[in-house]
Amino acid sequence: MAGGLPRKKISMYDVIIVGGGPAGITAGIYGMRKNLRTLLITKDFVGQTGSAGIIENWPGEKEIKGIELMQKLEKHLRHFGPEIREGDMVKKIQKENGAFRVITTEKEEVAKTIIIATGRNPRPLKVAGEERLTGKGVSYCVTCDGALFRNKKVVVVGGGDAGFMAALELKEYCEKVYIIENAPKVRAEEISLEKAERADNIEIITGAKIEEIKGDIMVESVVYEKEGEKKEIDAKGVFIAIGSIPATDFLNEIVEFNERGEIKIDPWTAATKTKGVFAAGDVTQIRDKQIVVACSEGVKALLSAYHFLKK
Amino acid sequence: MDNKKIIVYTTPTCSYCVILKNYLKENGVEFEEVDVSKDEEVQKRMIEKSGQMGVPVTEINGDIVVGFDKGKIDEAIGL
Numbered sequence: 001m002a003g004g005l006p007r008k009k010i011s012m013y014d015v016i017i018v019g020g021g022p023a024g025i026t027a028g029i030y031g032m033r034k035n036l037r038t039l040l041i042t043k044d045f046v047g048q049t050g051s052a053g054i055i056e057n058w059p060g061e062k063e064i065k066g067i068e069l070m071q072k073l074e075k076h077l078r079h080f081g082p083e084i085r086e087g088d089m090v091k092k093i094q095k096e097n098g099a100f101r102v103i104t105t106e107k108e109e110v111a112k113t114i115i116i117a118t119g120r121n122p123r124p125l126k127v128a129g130e131e132r133l134t135g136k137g138v139s140y141c142v143t144c145d146g147a148l149f150r151n152k153k154v155v156v157v158g159g160g161d162a163g164f165m166a167a168l169e170l171k172e173y174c175e176k177v178y179i180i181e182n183a184p185k186v187r188a189e190e191i192s193l194e195k196a197e198r199a200d201n202i203e204i205i206t207g208a209k210i211e212e213i214k215g216d217i218m219v220e221s222v223v224y225e226k227e228g229e230k231k232e233i234d235a236k237g238v239f240i241a242i243g244s245i246p247a248t249d250f251l252n253e254i255v256e257f258n259e260r261g262e263i264k265i266d267p268w269t270a271a272t273k274t275k276g277v278f279a280a281g282d283v284t285q286i287r288d289k290q291i292v293v294a295c296s297e298g299v300k301a302l303l304s305a306y307h308f309l310k311k
Numbered sequence: 312m313d314n315k316k317i318i319v320y321t322t323p324t325c326s327y328c329v330i331l332k333n334y335l336k337e338n339g340v341e342f343e344e345v346d347v348s349k350d351e352e353v354q355k356r357m358i359e360k361s362g363q364m365g366v367p368v369t370e371i372n373g374d375i376v377v378g379f380d381k382g383k384i385d386e387a388i389g390l
Binding site: 044045046050051053066067070071086087135136137139143144145146147148150151173217218237 | 363
């Protein structure tokens with residue numbers, strides 16, 4: 001820089017954690033306990049866990065609302081005082097002189113190690129009308145939007161466990177719930193299937209492919225095709241429950257992915273293919289997508305980052 | 312922060328509603344909460360005003376903010 005002005009000092013973090021779900025939060029707690037200079041960047045502290053209804057398998061709580069659990073976790077994290085950037089999103093991570101530059105919507109940061117814990121997003125159906133009518137009758141979250149469809153007809157797309165859980169919640173207050181499944185058979189747990197079959201306002205339609213979600217301003221109907229025949233259901237709401245995809249849009253060649261688009265990690269250390277970059281929780285190929293597992297994966301990733309830094 | 316009339320449209324299960332309400336409370340902002348799942352008329356009004364069907368919706372002196380959008384809420388309330 002000309003004129004001998006002091007260069008802008010860039011402060012380097014020991015670790016930047018991307019994601020504020022159970023994996024990222026737990027990594028953050030351990031980062032502070034290991035005295036690492038820690039920054040956690042997250043859109044919010046809701047995610048999949050915060051959007052879940054009741055959680056019954058978190059040790060220490062017989063049952064707890066997803067959002068309550070997330071608030072407890074967030075509070076615990078804040079208690080240790082890491083730097084937290086909420087409401088921001090990471091756009092890119094670049095390797096640079098043995099460290100990593102993290103570019104977000106708002107600014108840029110540099111860290112010696114990175115932990116990616118961005119979790120998963122709902123899988124879109126990719127049919128006409130879906131994107132345009134999202135938030136206008138199309139939803140991916142019954143806990144969030146279900147209650148707006150009281151006394152209305154709704155369609156649940158997806159005949160797996162998530163679809164049935166959604167339908168069983170919606171049946172309590174909706175006039176009618178249609179479950180539409182592409183495959184010839186539904187794949188839900190027996191207990192949910194029985195409950196759905198007993199309900200007089202749930203209709204299960206299998207071997208049906210959604211073709212279009214219609215509506216000028218709000219959702220008005222759903223068009224599907226079954227056995228070569230086109231049918232239309234009058235419905236004000238469409239809940240899409242066909243699984244999720246790992247949230248990895250911002251990642252480039254610093255990590256490798258498996259055939260499902262999940263980040264490949266070494267199961268012993270949570271290390272990715274790039275030294276200094278670790279990944280944890282549902283965004284990785286780890287088999288069990290569970291909150292408790294995500295937390296422990298977050299710890300694993302952080303401790304591996306710690307050992308890496310001490311080397 | 313002057314005395315602005317703030318209405319928060321919610322449903323009992325929506326996660327972002329909880330976060331939004333806590334945020335307003337933490338900042339000492341007074342607001343009126345309306346559960347749209349119980350009142351179809353109010354629900355209709357919220358949908359008309361916001362042009363969409365998601366909650367939470369915050370109405371600040373007639374201005375509408377959809378979702379928990381901290382930036383927009385801060386701006387509209389003057390936090």
